[in-house]
Amino acid sequence: MNDSLGWSSQASLWILLLPFCAFVVNGIFLGHRSPKLAAGLATLATAGSALLSICIAIPLLQVKFLQGIIPWSFEWLQIGIENSPQAEFQISMGMYLDGLSLVMLCLVSFLSFLVHFYSLAYMQEDKGLGRFFTLLPLFTFAMLGMVAASNLVQIFVFWELVGACSYFLIGFWFHKPSAIRASKKAFWITSFSDVFFLAGLLLLAVETRDLNIAHLISAETIQQLLQSPGFWGISRLSWAAMLLLIGAWGKSALFPLHIWLPDAMEGPTPVSSLLHSATMVVAGVFLMARFTPLLQNSQIAMTVTMTAGLTTAAFAALVACFQWDIKRILAFSTVSQLGYMLFALGCSGAGLLAYQASVFHIFTHAFAKCMLFLCAGVVIHSIHFNDLRKMGGLGKTLPLTCIAFWIGVLSLSGVPGFSGFFSKEAIVQAAWNSSYHWQAVTAVMVGGISSFYLARLALLTFHGPTDQNQSKLSPSKYKESFVWMTPIVILAALTLGAGWLSHQWFEKQFYIKLFDSLSLGENHAAAPAALVYVAIAVAGLGLLLALAIFRGPRRHKLPTWSHPLQNGLYLDTLAETMYQLVFHKFLGPLFYAFDKWIIDAAVNSCNQIFHFFARYMRQWHNGQVQRYAFVSAIGFVFLFIIAHFFLTQSGMR
Amino acid sequence: MNLASLLLVSALLFGIGLFGFLARRNIIAALIGIELMLNASIINLVAFSRFGHTDAAAGPVFALFIIAITSAEMAVALALVVSLHRKSHDLRLENLTKLRDVQ
Numbered sequence: 084m085n086d087s088l089g090w091s092s093q094a095s096l097w098i099l100l101l102p103f104c105a106f107v108v109n110g111i112f113l114g115h116r117s118p119k120l121a122a123g124l125a126t127l128a129t130a131g132s133a134l135l136s137i138c139i140a141i142p143l144l145q146v147k148f149l150q151g152i153i154p155w156s157f158e159w160l161q162i163g164i165e166n167s168p169q170a171e172f173q174i175s176m177g178m179y180l181d182g183l184s185l186v187m188l189c190l191v192s193f194l195s196f197l198v199h200f201y202s203l204a205y206m207q208e209d210k211g212l213g214r215f216f217t218l219l220p221l222f223t224f225a226m227l228g229m230v231a232a233s234n235l236v237q238i239f240v241f242w243e244l245v246g247a248c249s250y251f252l253i254g255f256w257f258h259k260p261s262a263i264r265a266s267k268k269a270f271w272i273t274s275f276s277d278v279f280f281l282a283g284l285l286l287l288a289v290e291t292r293d294l295n296i297a298h299l300i301s302a303e304t305i306q307q308l309l310q311s312p313g314f315w316g317i318s319r320l321s322w323a324a325m326l327l328l329i330g331a332w333g334k335s336a337l338f339p340l341h342i343w344l345p346d347a348m349e350g351p352t353p354v355s356s357l358l359h360s361a362t363m364v365v366a367g368v369f370l371m372a373r374f375t376p377l378l379q380n381s382q383i384a385m386t387v388t389m390t391a392g393l394t395t396a397a398f399a400a401l402v403a404c405f406q407w408d409i410k411r412i413l414a415f416s417t418v419s420q421l422g423y424m425l426f427a428l429g430c431s432g433a434g435l436l437a438y439q440a441s442v443f444h445i446f447t448h449a450f451a452k453c454m455l456f457l458c459a460g461v462v463i464h465s466i467h468f469n470d471l472r473k474m475g476g477l478g479k480t481l482p483l484t485c486i487a488f489w490i491g492v493l494s495l496s497g498v499p500g501f502s503g504f505f506s507k508e509a510i511v512q513a514a515w516n517s518s519y520h521w522q523a524v525t526a527v528m529v530g531g532i533s534s535f536y537l538a539r540l541a542l543l544t545f546h547g548p549t550d551q552n553q554s555k556l557s558p559s560k561y562k563e564s565f566v567w568m569t570p571i572v573i574l575a576a577l578t579l580g581a582g583w584l585s586h587q588w589f590e591k592q593f594y595i596k597l598f599d600s601l602s603l604g605e606n607h608a609a610a611p612a613a614l615v616y617v618a619i620a621v622a623g624l625g626l627l628l629a630l631a632i633f634r635g636p637r638r639h640k641l642p643t644w645s646h647p648l649q650n651g652l653y654l655d656t657l658a659e660t661m662y663q664l665v666f667h668k669f670l671g672p673l674f675y676a677f678d679k680w681i682i683d684a685a686v687n688s689c690n691q692i693f694h695f696f697a698r699y700m701r702q703w704h705n706g707q708v709q710r711y712a713f714v715s716a717i718g719f720v721f722l723f724i725i726a727h728f729f730l731t732q733s734g735m736r
Numbered sequence: 737m738n739l740a741s742l743l744l745v746s747a748l749l750f751g752i753g754l755f756g757f758l759a760r761r762n763i764i765a766a767l768i769g770i771e772l773m774l775n776a777s778i779i780n781l782v783a784f785s786r787f788g789h790t791d792a793a794a795g796p797v798f799a800l801f802i803i804a805i806t807s808a809e810m811a812v813a814l815a816l817v818v819s820l821h822r823k824s825h826d827l828r829l830e831n832l833t834k835l836r837d838v839q
Contacts, residue, residue: 706834706835707833708832709757709758709759709766709830712757712758716758
């Protein structure tokens with residue numbers, strides 16, 4: 084298999100290495116001295132990475148391969164005693180290429196390149212330019228390493244790296260207390276769920292003794308896992324799937340662990356754009372997609388995934404309707420769409436279709452969401468605030484941004500012809516086919532809500548009367564220059580076009596083969612065509628409702644009954660209180676006491692013991708040569724006696 | 737005359753030298769003590785060589801070396817003593833504690 088790869092097995096290494104090299108060079112040399120050069124290097128490196136991954140993916144996706152290819156791998160760690168085969172446990176690092184990882188590689192590297200390019204303009208005047216372009220390639224590298232990983236441990240390592248990078252990038256403007264809070268929150272919550280991921284990893288390690296992906300998702304391993312006895316009435320396979328799911332829960336911001344994501348907008352907008360589209364949050368969905376075979380064999384994990392996904396989608400869509408911050412609405416929209424993806428994965432028990440739909444939704448959503456955030460960046464950079472109440476009429480000054488934004492909105496709303504339509508329909512149909520009827524209907528309703536809040540966002544930003552705050556700004560403030568708009572235009576084109584990848588012609592070329600590498604069951608009878616029409620009608624209804632409400636004069640007061648939703652069901656306050664209680668009130672004092680009375684006391688007592696002896700020893704060192712000579716003479720005599728004793732003992736006299 | 741009696745003499749000489757070095761307060765007397773200890777070791781070397789425990793030439797050669805080095809050392813030491821005397825008129829060892837660590 085490796086021979087048939089030819090040049091691409093070498094080249095695939097460079098997909099990862101290019102961003103990493105950019106990180107190292109920028110971090111050590113260029114970041115401080117010439118940030119401009121660092122920015123250029125990082126952009127070029129990600130461009131190279133994107134080009135390589137597309138060049139590698141296209142020929143590979145045309146070939147039907149049943150198992151993933153491993154173009155290169157090396158042994159990273161060896162645990163256990165050598166020369167005893169049953170105790171040996173090897174962890175390798177490498178690349179595992181199948182439909183899923185190829186698609187993800189292209190997506191991540193390409194979007195990352197566009198975001199780098201956009202940041203050239205967006206971060207231009209920032210003092211931390213060099214730091215930014217050191218961290219962003221690392222972020223890209225981490226995500227690329229995760230999606231291409233050939234071993235679960237490798238996934239975990241890069242998963243944590245993704246988390247750490249997003250911590251640094253969310254808290255990029257570390258002089259803002261809110262940014263520090265947001266980055267800490269993101270790190271805490273994702274780390275909390277990572278503990279469960281690690282537990283799942285260890286369970287699988289103990290059970291299978293080989294954590295290579297190819298081995299883990301093979302039919303034999305699943306059989307073995309199914310047969311081994313579980314605990315508390317739940318099979319071991321279910322345990323593993325559930326623990327991995329909880330790991331993905333925090334990362335992919337599922338309800339109620341989603342609370343870090345809306346706050347994560349404290350980072351620079353390009354970071355939000357990358358974080359929401361292809362990197363951080365998709366990691367969780369990717370993990371579940373990767374382990375779909377495990378998931379599919381566990382009814383309970385499937386049900387939990389589906390329920391969590393649907394709840395998240397509905398909840399976030401409702402909350403998004405009542406927000407005033409442009410990035411916050413987009414963040415809740417991401418949460419909602421992630422819910423969709425997980426929901427689809429949860430439905431995938433009956434067939435390949437739902438799994439495909441989920442991955443396809445990752446694909447189409449990434450373009451749209453990346454673009455929406457970049458547009459939001461243009462808006463925020465022009466007017467320097469993100470409150471919708473002060474916006475309005477920006478469509479006149481930012482026409483291209485306005486058009487692109489509407490494309491994104493219509494795509495995510497599921498208007499026919501736009502890419503979001505294809506993937507959303509696929510998800511709903513897949514759910515219906517797996518005979519989750521009422522869940523499918525709920526998903527359709529949620530689609531209506533999302534089209535409502537997205538249209539509201541676009542209308543309030545770009546249409547209606549111009550706010551007086553904003554008319555004070557000079558027209559030169561509004562920028563739609565080349566560097567700003569190129570990524571947005573490319574992404575707009577992809578948002579329009581990516582859906583057609585599921586069209587018959589592409590299906591013959593690529594699409595069906597994209598996901599063939601996992602040999603799952605066949606899909607059932609097709610959903611009724613009426614479902615599609617209902618979905619379109621509901622989406623249209625949402626749009627019309629938004630038009631009806633928000634075209635007229637502005638009212639910036641929300642109804643009182645919506646207070647819980649405005650505040651996200653007070654989950655943030657709850658988390659905050661719990662954090663305060665657990666860490667500040669309980670663990671903080673506990674650790675302080677431990678630190679003070681155990682650790683500090685131990686260190687200090689060492690000090691005191693020496694001090695005590697030193698007080699007496701010091702008197703010997705009075706500078707009198709004869710005292711020293713006397714002591715050394717006595718020491719010599721002692722040594723002589725000891726030597727004499729040992730020599731007679733060993734008979735060497 | 738046998739080896740044991742020679743070693744006894746050298747041990748006595750060494751003991752006297754050590755006592756002189758440790759107990760005398762005057763720096764010149766202490767130097768004489770050092771000299772006595774070195775002479776004791778010379779007696780040892782020559783005695784072992786004489787009674788065939790080592791190469792016959794090694795003992796006297798080492799003895800000559802030690803004598804030469806000792807005289808050089810004593811020259812330096814006495815020069816120090818002279819300069820000390822010029823500086824402070826005080827040659828008592830217990831007062832010469834300037835080289836100790838600061839406490």
